[in-house]
Amino acid sequence: MPVTTAAYATDTLPGGTVDTVVIGGGAAGLNGALMLARSRRSVVVIDSGTPRNAPAEGVHGLLGLDGTPPAELYERGREEVRRYGGVIVSGEVASAEPAAPSALPASSASSASSASSAPSAEGDPSAGNAPSTEATPPAGGDPRFTVTLADGRTLTARRLLVATGLRDVLPDVPGLAEHWGHGVVHCPYCHGWEVRDEPIGVLAVGPASVHHALLFRQLTDDLVYFTRGTELDEDTRTRFAARDIRVVDTPVEEVVRADGGGIAGVRLADGQVVARSVLAVATLMRARTEGLEGLGLPIEDLPDGMGRRFASGMAGATEVPGVWVAGNATDPTAQVGAAAAAGALAGAHINALLAIADTDAALAVAKSGATTV
Numbered sequence: 001m002p003v004t005t006a007a008y009a010t011d012t013l014p015g016g017t018v019d020t021v022v023i024g025g026g027a028a029g030l031n032g033a034l035m036l037a038r039s040r041r042s043v044v045v046i047d048s049g050t051p052r053n054a055p056a057e058g059v060h061g062l063l064g065l066d067g068t069p070p071a072e073l074y075e076r077g078r079e080e081v082r083r084y085g086g087v088i089v090s091g092e093v094a095s096a097e098p099a100a101p102s103a104l105p106a107s108s109a110s111s112a113s114s115a116s117s118a119p120s121a122e123g124d125p126s127a128g129n130a131p132s133t134e135a136t137p138p139a140g141g142d143p144r145f146t147v148t149l150a151d152g153r154t155l156t157a158r159r160l161l162v163a164t165g166l167r168d169v170l171p172d173v174p175g176l177a178e179h180w181g182h183g184v185v186h187c188p189y190c191h192g193w194e195v196r197d198e199p200i201g202v203l204a205v206g207p208a209s210v211h212h213a214l215l216f217r218q219l220t221d222d223l224v225y226f227t228r229g230t231e232l233d234e235d236t237r238t239r240f241a242a243r244d245i246r247v248v249d250t251p252v253e254e255v256v257r258a259d260g261g262g263i264a265g266v267r268l269a270d271g272q273v274v275a276r277s278v279l280a281v282a283t284l285m286r287a288r289t290e291g292l293e294g295l296g297l298p299i300e301d302l303p304d305g306m307g308r309r310f311a312s313g314m315a316g317a318t319e320v321p322g323v324w325v326a327g328n329a330t331d332p333t334a335q336v337g338a339a340a341a342a343g344a345l346a347g348a349h350i351n352a353l354l355a356i357a358d359t360d361a362a363l364a365v366a367k368s369g370a371t372t373v
Helices: 027-038 070-083 108-113 208-217 234-242 336-368
Strands: 017-023 043-047 087-090 093-102 142-149 154-162 166-169 200-203 223-226 245-248 252-257 263-268 273-275 278-280 284-287 299-301 307-310 323-325
Touching (some): 017 093, 027 070, 027 154, 070 087, 093 154, 154 336, 166 307, 200 208, 208 223, 323 336
Parallel strands (some): 043 087, 200 278, 223 245
Antiparallel strands (some): 142 154
16 A cells, blocks of 8 residues: 655766665665765665655654654655765665675775765764674675666665565455545554544454554543454453443444545444444554565564564664664564664664774775775
8 A cells, every 4th residue: 555755856876886775765764874874974765755654644753743744754854864965866676686795895985985965974983882793894705785776777885774664454344445544543653642532443353453452442432343253252352341342243344435535434244334433453564575585684474464574683684794674674563763763773783884894994905005996
C-alpha cells in the first residue's frame, strides 16, 4: 500500500566514489545522512518517495514536532542534509552489490573535500565510545559497493546505509485498504489520541491482536474485538470481559463505507452490521528488500508470523562488512523519533569506522613514502 509523496527537485548524481550511499529517504535515512554530511562525508540519499507514513495526517510522539505532516518533515530533512553538502536523488534502487575493494582507501582529507559546500566541522570531534568492530579494514582492501538505479545510472560507495523501511500488509477484508491511515490504524501511539473515545473495532490477525486490543482499550470505552477465526482462549475472554471489551466471533464479511467517506461499520457473515468508525489492525510488516538481494543481508522472521526484518546488531551493523541498516527495515515497531535516532547512530558509527580506515590508509602511505592520491 505504498503512497508516493509529492515530487521535489532532485540533485545531480555525483561521479566517482562517495563515502556513503543511503538507500531510503525517510526519517532513518535522512538523519543518518545528516550525521554523515555534518562530519564532512560525501553522502548520497536515494529516495523512492514512498515513506511508510505518507498516508498519515501528522507525525506524533516526536518532541517539538508533534503533528507535523510527514511530507513537511521530510522536506525539512532534505534541506538540512543539503545544507551540509549532502545529495538527495529521487529514484529507485534496482540493485546494490559488493564491488572490488580498493587497496588504498581515500584519505580523510580527500573525503572531506568531496562533500560539496561542506562547512568546517564543529563541536567535539572525539569519539570516546567509537565502536571497535571492523576497526581494521577488511583484508583485501576498503569495501566498495555498486548501486544501480532503475533508470540505469550507477554510483560507487565505500559504505551503505539501508533505510528502506517496510510495507504494511493488511488482512484481505473487502473495503479495508481504502481507509488505511485514516479510519484504519495500526499504532496506538501514532494515532491513538486522534481516535480517542471513538467506537473502535480490532480486526484480529493472531496472538499480537490480543495486546493490541488492550492498548486501544486505554483510548476508548467502546471496543469490539472481531476474532476473524483466530483462537481466543477462555482466560483471555475473561480478561476482555473485565475490561468491557465485546468479542464477536461471527466471520467478518466487509468494511462498510459511510456516506461521508469514512467507516460506517463492519458487516458480518450473518448480515449484521456492527457500527464502528475506526478499525485497528496489527499489520504484517515486511522489510523492503527489493534491489538489495545482491548484498546477501541476513533476514529474520518476526515473532508470531508478523513479518520479516533485516537482522542487525549494534548501531545497525550487519554481517556484511560495510553495510548498516536503520529504521523500520530492521526495527518494525519504531516510530519516527526512534527511526531517526537509529539513523543518527548508524551514521555516527559509519563515520567513526571510516575515520579509522582513512587513518590506516594514511599511515600505509606514510610508511611506504608514497604520495596520497
